Amino acid sequence: MPRDITNAAPHINRNEALIFERSSPGKRAYRLPPLDVPEANAADLLGEAARPHLGAMPEVSEIEIIRHFTRLSTWNYGVDTGLYPLGSCTMKYNARVNEYVARLEGLAGAHPYQPEKLSQGALKILKLLSDALLDITGMDAITLQPAAGAHGEMTGILLVRAWLESQGNARKKILIPDSAHGTNPATAAICGYAVENLKSSASGMVDIAALATQMNEDVAALMLTNPNTLGIFEEDIHKIADLMHAKGGLLYMDGANMNALVGKTRPGDFGVDVMHLNLHKTFSTPHGGGGPGSGPVACKKNLEPFLPVPVIAPKSDGTLGFDYERPQAIGRVRAFYGNFGMHVRALAYIMANGAEGLRQTTEDAVLNANYIRKKLEGTYDLPYATPTMHETVFSDRLQARHGVKTGDIAKRLIDYGFHPYTVSFPLIVHGALMIEPTESESKDELDAFIEAMQAIAQEAAEDPNLILEAPHTTRVSRLDEVTAARKPVLRWKP
Numbered sequence: 001m002p003r004d005i006t007n008a009a010p011h012i013n014r015n016e017a018l019i020f021e022r023s024s025p026g027k028r029a030y031r032l033p034p035l036d037v038p039e040a041n042a043a044d045l046l047g048e049a050a051r052p053h054l055g056a057m058p059e060v061s062e063i064e065i066i067r068h069f070t071r072l073s074t075w076n077y078g079v080d081t082g083l084y085p086l087g088s089c090t091m092k093y094n095a096r097v098n099e100y101v102a103r104l105e106g107l108a109g110a111h112p113y114q115p116e117k118l119s120q121g122a123l124k125i126l127k128l129l130s131d132a133l134l135d136i137t138g139m140d141a142i143t144l145q146p147a148a149g150a151h152g153e154m155t156g157i158l159l160v161r162a163w164l165e166s167q168g169n170a171r172k173k174i175l176i177p178d179s180a181h182g183t184n185p186a187t188a189a190i191c192g193y194a195v196e197n198l199k200s201s202a203s204g205m206v207d208i209a210a211l212a213t214q215m216n217e218d219v220a221a222l223m224l225t226n227p228n229t230l231g232i233f234e235e236d237i238h239k240i241a242d243l244m245h246a247k248g249g250l251l252y253m254d255g256a257n258m259n260a261l262v263g264k265t266r267p268g269d270f271g272v273d274v275m276h277l278n279l280h281k282t283f284s285t286p287h288g289g290g291g292p293g294s295g296p297v298a299c300k301k302n303l304e305p306f307l308p309v310p311v312i313a314p315k316s317d318g319t320l321g322f323d324y325e326r327p328q329a330i331g332r333v334r335a336f337y338g339n340f341g342m343h344v345r346a347l348a349y350i351m352a353n354g355a356e357g358l359r360q361t362t363e364d365a366v367l368n369a370n371y372i373r374k375k376l377e378g379t380y381d382l383p384y385a386t387p388t389m390h391e392t393v394f395s396d397r398l399q400a401r402h403g404v405k406t407g408d409i410a411k412r413l414i415d416y417g418f419h420p421y422t423v424s425f426p427l428i429v430h431g432a433l434m435i436e437p438t439e440s441e442s443k444d445e446l447d448a449f450i451e452a453m454q455a456i457a458q459e460a461a462e463d464p465n466l467i468l469e470a471p472h473t474t475r476v477s478r479l480d481e482v483t484a485a486r487k488p489v490l491r492w493k494p
């Protein structure tokens with residue numbers, strides 16, 4: 001039985017809910033006091049800026065406005081509503097203490113043009129976060145500026161290019177495993193590199209022999225996600241780093257999966273030269289519509305001179321300041337200093353957990369993913385037997401026999417009150433179901449999810465149409481997803 005969820009709102013049927021238009025002429029949501037100044041017309045006061053008429057604005061009463069937006073808010077699904085097992089995205093709970101700290105007046109009201117001597121608190125926050133992230137990654141230097149993971153990738157590969165150019169040759173190619181996130185090849189191409197595909201071994205890891213033949217003096221770097229997008233830790237990571245360095249190349253790590261490593265092992269210790277972090281994944285800052293992202297880039301000493309300006313630097317009088325005098329810097333990658341509000345939240349998360357807490361977080365994330373894997377193994381096909389860490393990837397092979405595909409199972413999951421997992425990624429698994437529960441979830445929530453997945457597998461065998469027509473409980477059912485992505489209708493039009 002699908003569980004009772006608020007966003008199913010069973011008392012509103014679909015047709016009624018679709019009546020979006022509530023306006024009728026003459027309704028008002030305000031009442032103004034009687035005019036106590038001489039009446040003037042807008043054109044006299046505003047000249048050309050005056051609008052002759054206001055256009056077709058909705059006319060509704062106050063309660064209708066309140067009900068309209070409150071109703072819309074209940075049609076959405078978020079991490080505050082329930083499990084959000086979107087693999088690779090690390091949709092963890094955004095702790096309210098982060099929000100409290102970010103809203104403190106001195107931080108929320110700080111202006112980026114405020115003089116340095118009046119910004120010592122904000123600078124201290126940036127410094128403390130930088131130091132904590134360097135500690136966690138084992139790297140030497142960092143920039144907090146990039147606004148997302150993909151932006152961090154671009155910044156990191158520009159550092160690689162700048163360093164290689166300083167050695168006399170920027171090189172031509174970047175190697176990228178076939179399991180990589182789509183932003184990796186996009187980044188390499190945008191930074192002027194040709195992308196060369198590196199195939200995975202039968203156990204789902206980098207094929208060392210293939211890497212050894214493909215690595216040569218034309219290759220600038222390998223972009224590697226570790227654990228990779230199958231959730232598998234690259235156990236030959238030292239060999240991989242040595243192979244890259246022996247031929248003068250660098251190892252870039254896509255750090256989107258750091259939730260499996262924090263407090264356990266450090267990229268700086270296993271040969272990574274440069275990497276990005278996703279604060280909105282690993283460090284609990286809001287995701288998607290919840291807020292802007294943040295993708296700091298950490299690097300080894302040799303890349304430090306190329307970091308974007310400004311960098312935070314202690315001054316001779318003991319205060320902190322921004323250093324812009326860096327002749328080798330790649331330039332700026334972001335207005336001001338990055339998404340400061342996210343830096344505050346990430347630091348709050350790190351300090352609230354402490355070193356022990358962060359290590360526990362990693363252990364719980366890996367435990368939760370493996371609990372799901374163990375419980376659903378057999379019900380769903382596991383394409384790779386290699387043990388996984390914080391996420392696990394099934395395929396729809398068993399359900400496809402009944403005509404039910406990964407996307408259909410995901411839609412049916414919505415009826416059971418859960419956000420879908422990641423569908424059809426990574427690309428090397430045909431019909432992938434990529435599941436990442438994160439550490440935020442209780443055993444009860446994981447059990448409810450597992451039961452839903454088992455029930456859906458049974459439905460697939462007994463009544464596949466039920467799944468093929470899902471979701472049944474939402475305001476709209478199957479959308480034309482391509483048109484929705486390519487030609488989104490984002491504005492209300494009368």
Ligand SMILES: *Cc1c(COP(=O)(O)O)cnc(C)c1O
Pocket residue numbers: 088089148149150151181183184225229254256257278293295
């Ligand atoms: C999320 C993710 C990215 C991109 O990060 P954004 O912040 O969405 O730009 C890159 N690589 C992997 C493996 C990811 O999971």
